[in-house]
Amino acid sequence: MSAKYNLSAGSLEIIMQGGKYPNPIMQILASKRINAGAADKERYRVVLSDSKNTISFAMLTTQVRDQVGPDVLEMYSVIQIDKYITSVIDNKAKGVGDARVLLILELKLIASGAEVGEKIGSPVQLTNDSSSSAPKTNVSNTNTNGTSTNSSVVYNKPATSNNPTPPMDTSENLSNQMTHPISSLSPYHNKWVIKARVTNKSSIRTWSNSRGEGKLFSLDLCDESGEIRLTGFKDMVDKFYDYVQVDKVYFISKCQLKSANKQYSTLKNDYEMTMTPETIIQECHDVDSSAIPQTKYDFVTIDKIANTEPNTIVDIIGVVKSVSDLQTFQAKSTGRELKKKDVTLVDQSKTAVALTLWGSEAESFDGTNNPVLVIKGARVTEFGGGKSLSTVSSSNIKVNPEMKECYRIRGWYDGEGANMDATNISARSGAGGFNTPWMSFKEVQDQNLGNADKGDYYQVMGTILLIRSENAMYKACPTPECNKKVIDLENGMYRCEKCNREFPNFKYRLLASMNVGDWSGNQWMSMFSSEVEKVLGQTSQEIGEQVEQNSEAMANIVDKCHFRQFILKCRAKMETYNDESRLKTVCIKVDPINYEEYNNHLIERIQQLIA
């Protein structure tokens, strides 16, 4: 029944001579795992047929295979190749001359091997001869993304080169050599030249540990096929750091390849490279170098961050909704002085997230006019049950870069996003993301809650028994997200120690201490402004204005709320103070009672008792 699968007969001949053939349909006749080290570094060599010819040197990575599913490599399966690169590999050492390999970058499964069940046509092996007989100009690498209008990307270009003097032996001019796609690099062959754009250059960092000390820097490199990190240690810093510039394209060869430590790698490659004394880096001045892509992004929308594990590295694009002032403080662990700025980002998922910038990036960042921030390699962090982002040294930060995703989000923000309420996933609350089991206050006591590092969370249906009206309100820093109590300078100005600034204004905030009871007992807890407002049924500002008029107002407002009932989500944490440990409870969220939900919980408890 294989007649119904129409393979792209003759396409291999064209492709393997460096020509273009968009979206060819091929059959897999055999596949073999090669260079298998760790399971996640597998590559596959595939025998491909277009029904007229076969080649036995097509390759794909595990990642590409996984885009489609593991079955794609079954014998006889029919695939459509949506993106590929061919590359000439120097095999003279093996006495077989140059060989062209086909590297599959994207594919679709048309029919499984089981469905097809047989070899289609009577293909014959495409000879090496036919691939090396290609004209020698402009053919070392061709690429197609499957569109018929797409032009070839010529990796090696020759002739005129006016490189500035590179900091190394120039007897070898790499611009006249065949180049290889980054995705074909592996520790298993070392004769290659890549033509890659530097998308990021780290600062120079020093280290000192039991194994020695030194300095290092790293470059993020990318080409049409992929990306890879290149690190230079010690002498290599002096040799290359100033020479190499971000956004320029270079010919690079003779680096050491090794497996990337996935825990720390922010680039999508199983390998990374280290400079050696033999390493050559030469700037490429080709007009065609514009075809080498800029930084590759794999954006996640902000709503997805809520369900992303802490320490995950993500690429993010968002509009700057607000920015804190620069904050300076001592790191507890190292004693070093740290500087940071907190940025609130929003995107079309109608979600907001806090992003922390550090050091000089924090100092120089200007968030006025709501710029679009694009970050490759931000780190997900967790704090108080909310998720946030933080830059790390390898993060690549761009403000309003010229790219289509940036224009799209700009349009959304200017059109509707600016006036939209966004869910803030960085808010410290037990509202989402983790489990808040129902508990009674007696159970909280009996089960010794509060010993977990980040505290224990629970929810309870409680009655407000007593709210302390003294000190329940304070004048706070007007900066959004700050909320620190200001010092009244008695001259019309208010000073925030945290922001290290004086303001002519302040905002009222509530911070209430209250005793809450349920059927089993009672518990003292504290509650922040947003939740106290729900209990008292008024905003902090409204309450503040009443208290300004009448100092007794607070006691009256509070009194009206006694014996009201709510669902309270609480965090309990054991704290030691003056050698005495006691359970500190913070109510992080107050909601009106949803009786259906609460009754379901009661019914469940009753059924547990019966069983």
Added chain:
DNA sequence: CCCCCCCC
């Protein structure tokens, strides 16, 4: 050969 990435 680094791989720390900070604070509430």
